[in-house]
Amino acid sequence: MTAADSEPAEMILGLAAATGIARGQAVICHCGDNVAVPRRLLGEDEVPGELQRFETALRETEGHLRTMETEVRARCGAADAAVFDAQIQMLRDPLLRHEVIGRCTKGKLNVEAALSDAVDELMAAFRAIDDPVFRERAADVQDVGRRLLNRLLAREDTDVRSLPAGSVVVARELLPSLAAGLGPNRIRALVAERGGTTAHAVILARSLGIPTVIHADGATTKIRPHDPVIVDGVAGRVFVRPSESVSREYERLQASLANRDQALRELVTLPTVTQDGVAIGLSANVGNVADAAAAARAHADGVGLYRTEFAFLVNAGFPTEEEQFQIYRSAAAQLKGREMVLRVLDLGSDKLLPYFPLPIEANPSLGRRGTRLLMRHPEILRTQLRAALRVSATHALSLLFPMIGGLDEFLAARQAVEDAKAALRATGQPFDPAIRVGAMIETPAAAITARALVWAADFLSVGTNDLVQYLLTTDRTSSEMAGYYEPLHPAVLQVLKHIIEAATAEAKPVSLCGEIAGNPAYTELLLGLGVRSLSVAPTELLEIRRVVRTLDSREASRLAERALAAGTIAEVKTIVAAKRVPNDEATFQRRALQRWRWEGGAGP
Known part of the structure; x- marks a missing residue:
């Protein structure tokens, strides 16, 4: 008798972080569990011995991380291996060392307890940051702390490479250490109770x-x-x-997905053009070299948004001009002549770096961020601009300034670019003197003054995630406010139409990025509003291309006219839904859930 015959079936709802369907046997991984730590007070003569144990654990842990970095680099590339270099930098962080040593020498705590307390404090600091990317770095701190504790307690690290082939790893949290053992031939799937879509293990998966x-x-x-x-x-x-019935349904779905993936792969070299011959620019949003390579493989028109924060996030301090130059050049080289739009560092308020302390603000979401912050710290901006300009000498590169609040801010940003050019010119460094400089439209102020901004900018990029958030005064990261974050709100459609018309009037390019751009349910509406350039995640490129090739721009315009005339969200949704044809996956999900309810399951 199988487990399925002897135990009741169960369905657990969660969040899809890496797409696909897999079946296998569960293995419970305790890598994210709390470790029982001995706690005692030291005698004065015991302190030196404890500190020596700590130094030994640091050296051994760094050696182990170096080994894993080499393995992952060989299998997946430098970008995916960067997580281990980031953890090595954490090991070397003087703050961690200082906190542990202080608790041992002054508090007379044994080193295991001192380390545990220091790690808990650092994790709490990271988790207090509202930005999800930075909040998820708490997992790196936890992972490094767990590795050190395992050394001190003479315990083995969790190694998924020893798991049987076909395993489904189930854990409380997917710590970055899982990355070294991941491989589709051995690990079929991952399930976790906590974590985020930008966690290192999830990115690698x-x-x-x-x-x-x-x-x-x-x-x-x-x-x-x-x-x-x-x-x-x-x-x-x-x-x-x-x-058995649910298993059979999923066997059919896996076959359907395989056929769909094959059909999408056949679109790689085809143009992104509507049935009536309207060409749509389709670029990728990337954050590292691996993403840029994936975009190139999918024949993206280029990179519409290069998020530079990742290069700063994995460093223990601000990367130098030369380090940034090498990173940006490596990403641009993947595109083989196609343009890369590099967004300058978007930090501030709730999006912080551990080594860049900023004052606590009463209302972080309305605090100093993006271009405003960089203009207050010109040394950071100057270094990044010099690195990017140097790349432009040999690669097609444009600059994009985030969180612009109006024409004054953008003109100041353009002047910063001119100053960086002058500095490079004085030292004989080559760069593209005609490099394009764009404004990112993410605030209501920028949207309303789009006609003035487009006059001064070479191009516009609409960041829909923040624009929707600020237009509708709702926190897009809050589960309580999720119902108010609605991209199909009539105000959002009216503002998008206004921005597109402003750019069109000046014959300036305008691109759309964010969740709206990558959602095929919105593609026809966006084309009808006049959008002719989209920038999406590399994994979304082929699906958006497929949808565009099924559309007629004239019908899309008529759809947008009806949506713009609507007064409520419900009316807009009804108009858009009437044009939407359910895909095979959506149809299957309804069937699977219906069958689940017939068989006594709770359903969602």
Whole structure:
């Protein structure tokens, strides 16, 4: 008798973090669990010995991380291996060392307890940051601390490479240490109770094509070792001990997805053009060299948004001009002559770096951020601009300034570019003197004054995530406010139309990025509003290309006219939904959930 026959089936809802469908046997990984730490007071004569144990653990842990960095670099490339270099930098961070040594020498705590307390304090600091990318760096701190504790307690690190082939790893949190052992031939899928879509292990799983579901509440208690599991990384569901009927449905879905993937691959070299011959620019949003390479493989028109924050995030301090130059040049080289739009560093308020302390603000979401912040710290901006300009000498590169509040701010940003050019010219450094400089439209002020901004800018890029947030005064990261964050709000459509018309009147390019751009449900509406350039995640490129090639721009314009005339969100949704044809995946999900309810499952 199988587990599916003897135990009741169960479905766990979660968040799809890496797409795909996989089946396998569950392995419960305790890498994210709390470690029981001995705690005692030291005698004065014991302190030197404890400090020596700490130094030994630091050296041994760094050696182990170097080994894993080499393995991942060989298998996945330098970008994915960067997580281990970032952890090595954390090991060397004087703050961590100072905190542990201080607790040992002054508090007379044994080194295990001192380390545990210091790591907890650093993790709390990271998790207090509102920005999800930075908040998820708490997992790196936890991972480094756990490695050190394992050395001090003479325990082995969790190594997924020793797991049997076909395993589905289930954990409280997917710590970065999992990355060294990930491989689609051994690890079929990942399930975690906590974590985020930008966690290092999730990013690597996505690049390796390993289906991943996070926020799967109670997974480590509801799933037992060796349970048969189906992980649905399309809809964010985990089926535990599935019935034969559900298993058969998912066998059909896997075959359907394989056929769909093959059909999408056949679109790689085809143009992104509507049925009536309107060409749509389709670029990629990237954050590292690996993303740029993926965009090139999908024949993207270029990189519409290069987020430079990652290069700063993995460093223990501000990267030098030369370090930034090498990073940006490596990414641009992947594009083989196609343009890369580099967004200057977007930090501030709730998006912070540990080594860049800023004053606490009463209302972080309305605080100093992006271009405003950089203009107050010209040394940071100057270094980045010099690095980017040097890349422009040999690669097609444009500059994009984030969180612009109006014409005054953008003119000041342009002057900073001119100053950087003059400095390079004085030292004989080559650069593109005609490099394009664009403004990112993310604030209501920038949207309203778009006609003035487009006059001064070479191009516009609409950052829809923040624009929707600020237009509708709703926090897009808050689960309580999720119902108010609505891209189909009539105000959003009216503002997008205004921005596009402003750019068109001056014959300036305007591109759209953010979640709206990458959602195929919105593609026809966006084309109808006049959007002719989209920038999406590399994984979304082929699907958006497929949808564009099924559309007629004239019908899209008529759809947009009806949507613009609507007065409520419900009316807009009804208009858009009437044009939408359910895809095979959506149809399958309804069928699977119906069958689940017929068989006594709770459903979502």
